[in-house]
Amino acid sequence: MLQKIGLSIVLTASVVGAADAQTKLVEKVTKKGDELVIPYEKYKLANGLTLIVHEDHSDPVVHVDVTYHVGSAREEVGKSGFAHFFEHMMFQGSDNVADEEHFKVVSDAGGTLNGTTNRDRTNYFETVPSNQLETALWLEADRMGFLLDAVTQKKFEVQRETVKNERGQNYDNRPYGLVYELTSKNLYPYGHPYSWTTIGYLEDLNRVNVNDLKNFFLRWYGPNNATVTVGGDVKPAEVIKLVEKYFGSIPAGPAVEDMKPMMAQLEKDRYISYEDNVRFPMLRMTFPTPESGHKDEAALDVLAEIIGQGKNSIFYKNIVKDQKALSASASNSTSELAGEFGISLMAFPNKNLAEAEDMLRKSIAEFETRGVTDEDLQRFKASAESNLINRLASVSGKVSQLASYETFRNNPNEIQEELRRIQGVTKADVMRVYNQYIKGKPSVILSVVPKGKKELVAKADNYTVDTSKSVAMPQEYGNLKYTKAVDTFDRSKRPVAGQATAVTVPNYYTAKLKNGLEIIGTKSDEIPTVTMQLTIAGGHRLSAANLGKAGIASLTASMLNEDTENYTSEAFSSELDKLGSSIRVGSGTDETFIMVTSLKKNLDKTLALLEERMFRPKFAQDDFDRLKKQQLEGIANQSTQPTAIASNVYSKLLFGDNHIMAVPAYGTTESVTSITLDDVKQFYKANYSPTVSNLVIVGDITEKEILGKLDFLKKWDKKKVTIPADVKAPAIAKTKLYFVDKPDAAQSEIRIGYVAMPYDATGDYYKTSLMNFALGGAFNSRINLNLREDKGYTYGARSGFGGSKFAGPFTASAGVRADATAASVVEFMKEINEFKKNGITEAELQFMKNSIGQSDARKYETPGQKAGFLGRILEYDLKKDYVNKQTDILNKITKQEIDALAAKYLPADNMHIVVVGDKKKVMADLQKLNYEIVELDANGNPVGTSSVK
Incomplete structure (x- = not known):
């Protein structure tokens, strides 16, 4: 309810x-x-x-x-x-x-x-x-x-x-x-x-x-x-x-009248298409629907959920689970003047989109016989309540909600009306909007196909926009006059800050179970929710001794989101939705994580589902086959994306052959192909252990209350898990430029850096983050102001250190205009060299101290922020006063110390420069730079060398 x-x-x-x-x-x-x-x-x-x-x-x-x-x-x-x-x-x-x-x-x-x-x-x-x-x-x-x-x-x-x-x-x-x-x-x-x-x-x-x-x-x-x-x-x-x-003294502008809703009107299906640099053909059907706030909006949201959202949807059952397509989904998107009911299908390579359209239409029609169940409405209403509550986790979330409601409804308290609309949706409403807006109604049907594969479109294009006549809109720009405010005070004087409120880090409790599981938590009662974050150390790094199975951590985590011994994945998902809860298992470079969110009133039922998910996975063969195929397709798809190519090639160069960090966390085609279901079962059995795990709890619950609900974790069998030691990355003898050709790329991707050091909270790692702030760690940093604001080469440029418990890279990066590729490399290296040579200015030093020192007020507001803070304490075995020590370092650090850090940790002559772009557009200018250029393919393998000119 x-x-x-x-x-x-x-x-x-x-x-x-x-x-x-x-x-x-x-x-x-x-x-x-x-x-x-x-x-x-x-x-x-x-x-x-x-x-x-x-x-x-x-x-x-x-x-x-x-x-x-x-x-x-x-x-x-x-x-x-x-x-x-x-x-x-x-x-x-x-x-x-x-x-x-x-x-x-x-x-x-x-x-x-x-x-x-x-x-x-x-x-x-x-x-x-x-x-x-x-x-x-x-x-x-x-x-x-x-x-x-x-x-x-x-x-x-x-x-x-x-x-x-x-x-x-x-x-x-x-x-x-x-x-x-x-x-x-x-x-x-x-x-x-x-x-x-x-x-x-x-x-x-x-x-x-x-x-x-x-x-x-x-x-x-x-x-x-x-x-x-x-x-x-x-x-x-x-x-x-x-x-x-x-x-108050700013003069009013011309009167502004609200625009009236203008829902799109179609007489017949409009087929359109285009070719893109993609691997998977995609079909997108869009039906006109009414505007935001319309009486039919909530019912259309329910319809979209039933047809194409989550594991209980018709699309998942008919298309995704049976591996007829990579994905299929539906959503109802609304704006002030009109709405759009969108249906998308991502097909497997070389599949004809006519077949995709046929599958979608048959599944849509199935809704007529399936209808709407009580459970459908229960899931929708519980999830909607949870979503509304979670929007209020931060002051910015609440302010944004009030501002939006006032702008579009003239009622900041529209959250009440939104709840009423959600509560009031009936089965009849959902059937009615299906008949009114979807069944037999025309739509825009867009086919996106790989370049050179026009034959895969659903149907030949049959529509061209008629530009001979235009929708009549009022002319708004006559008799405009600029009148400034007249004041009784001097606006040129920046206000003086008031008295700062002391910021205190969250109070927290800790516990350690007999099986080794470490627990840390804090009570936070601003919203009636509980957030839990279970971290199991290892992740991708556990494959360091067997790169031939890289990607197994990711695949195992995906399998834990599927069937359990007592629930199909669909039934499990349904139970979560009815509670307005979520449980998600994922894997990264250094860990596997399980994220849990729940309304406090539904926590017991959510924890029972967490126990089922963690300890009773079914590891079904059909789930494994489907997820493995999806992971392999995802790997293949990386070759179409310049950002992914740049990052992957950069990592391979940084860490060298036979290093786990040179291999993406999702693995390679060869490694994932070799993984069997038995491999996954063994990985889970050997590496999911409380001895290498910690649990963070943030929410509207006391320590005593929550610890009394965790008996199932106390029974978790412990086992010895050894996290592989780090392997030192190869030294970089001299800076070279590595180039990957991406024909017709609209932009070039740039990565520059080297492997630096592991994270530590109060040593050189923390101090280099202070050093980098002026170089590339803020909007007003030298790199961003140069490349974005002064030159207009990029939408954003940055640099930073990325260490964890293991050594991580210093990286400067940006996506830049193709015609400014070589110039961008020059400017990046100029800024790095200048900072290395001459260090920080006194003004930059003070700006950094002010910016970082006063930002503490924003660090512990939301459950997610609190969980991140507490998780860091356990992961790196930090004392609560580490924040005070960081503040002391920040306040006392001098220009001389920053300059010494820059000289030590910005080895501009010993970095890799990676550029991914269109060779015919950018190579001539790159060859004029004073770097040896090594050409690589999208996998980081050499394809040739271009001499310096």
Whole structure:
């Protein structure tokens, strides 16, 4: 059952604060009992700005969100991508905040920030220590009211390149990256606000100019089209005063009318296709559905779950489990103006998509006879309740929810309505929406096939967008005027931070069972959930003595997610869904992990399922055959992805032949092919032991309560497991450039580095993380500012040390424009060499100390963060005061120490440089660099050598 709905709302029109401010309290919502509600106060300023305040003193942090009700749906034909482009420009300075200063100020305050754009809104947000609230509001207000005079042609051009790089990285250079763009283009009529994607078209980005940008700002970025939501360790009266000060004098912009829903209309099936650099043919069917918040939305969500989500779905039963396709799924996605019911199937190589379409249609039709069961609704409602509760685990989650509800529903408390819609779904509703939107209805049917395999499409293309007529949209850009606020204070002065609240690490308890299992936990009662993380040491490294079976840790973990002695995997999944719980087994380089989440009220039943999963796996042959085939296909698919090729080749070069870290954790085609079901059974029997395991518990439960529920773990038989010792990586005699050809790659992937050292909390490893912060560890680092902000070569560039208990690499990396490949290598190496030679500046040192030192307030907020902190203590055998020791090191470290670390741990002449890109586009420029070039294939094997020129 979902929690009882109840709330207390006070509606008023009283004036708050100074008489001339005219800030009105609209409503106040408080929590009663155990109801699911986010308490808040909502205000309206005289200029139309909406303010929402959520008070929560559980952690010394505050989250500020400014949401503008404008996204790509407000763009004009021929100017797609503008809303997202503008989001980038909002970080490039304003009258009182210099270029790149927004990121720097927030980082310097110990905070984090970003912005996002979708079809319907753009939001900007910061999470900062609560004493930095005024700084966050000052920054947001300055760009709302004082942006345009700081916009320059140079900034415009650099950010245009950055957005184009983002498109290259996330769309053009990513397998299946154009699926959504082509679906939208062909689903909606020409000119419809959803007929293009948020990223936009390159030709449109090339077409726009600075004046277009300024007009977009003037039309949509007024306070009357914005909601400021502040949540966390704050007092509402203080927030109101500050928001009035910084936002109250900004003049209102032109009035903004809500757009009306515009669901797509199709007369017949539209077949479209394109060829991509992929291994698996893909079919995507998209049916028009209504907008978000529509009365049919929840029923369509249930329908999608029954047809194509999880192991109890029709698609899983008919298609995936029988190995007729790699995957098949369904979902109902909604936006402000329309929705889309999407069905996707990933076929095995060389399979014709006409067969895939036939399979999908037969499975969809099966729903008519299968119908909807009580269990279907129970699973959906329990999972929905759990998802809603888990969204409230952080202040940022609660603030984002309030902001979204206000923007699209004019009701921050829409969570109550959402619950009512979920609770109210009936079997009849689900059957009705199936008949109304899916059965016999036309859809857009997109085939994505490997290059040169056009014959695999479902049907020949039969639709072309008609651009001779366009959906009529209002012209919004007449008579726009830039009027700045007139203030009685000096906005150029950055606010002084308030008194910082002392940050304390979570109190925790520890225990050790007789069989060797170590336990660590902490009580956290902000939401009624329990999170558990069981870690079994070893993972991929257990194959070090037998590389011929590499990938077995991954395959064994996958098998534990399947049938048990008493449950089929479908029945097991159903039981979890009815509880709103999850149990997931996975494997990494150094460990196997089991993640458990549960509502507290359902913990006993969830733990009973955990016991079943851990100790009674069935290890069925048909499950093994299916998962092994999927793992082999996944390995083969890596050869289509430049990022995977770059990382895999880089690891092979770093660690050398016969080192376990030179082999991907999922294994190779040869190693996985050799693995048998008996191998998996033996791996499980030999290596899953409490003697090398630890359990982290975070949630609304006491130590006594939880330890009383773990008898099944006390019975876990112990066995001796030996974790292989690390093998020293080969030395690098001199820096060379290794090149892998990826024809037609839109971008090049770059990896630069060497094998450095293992993790330690208070030695050189920790100190090098402080050293690297200025080089490549933050947005305002030298590497990122150079390659992204100054040159426009990339969407993002970074560097860092990656050690665990074992030595890990120092790596500098980026995906860069193809035409800037050689130049990017030059800039990377220039920054590394410069930092090695001359070290850090005093300003960078202070910035690093401020940023890292004040970020502690954000480290222990969510159950996941607490679990990560506690897990680290057990994994590395740390004392609770290690955090204090790190703080002491941070406060005392000098420029001389940082410079010495840079000189020691940045051996620029002894690194590998790996580049994956289109040879015909990039090789000529690479050959002009002063490096020996060794050409490799996608597996890291030599294919030739190119001499230096």
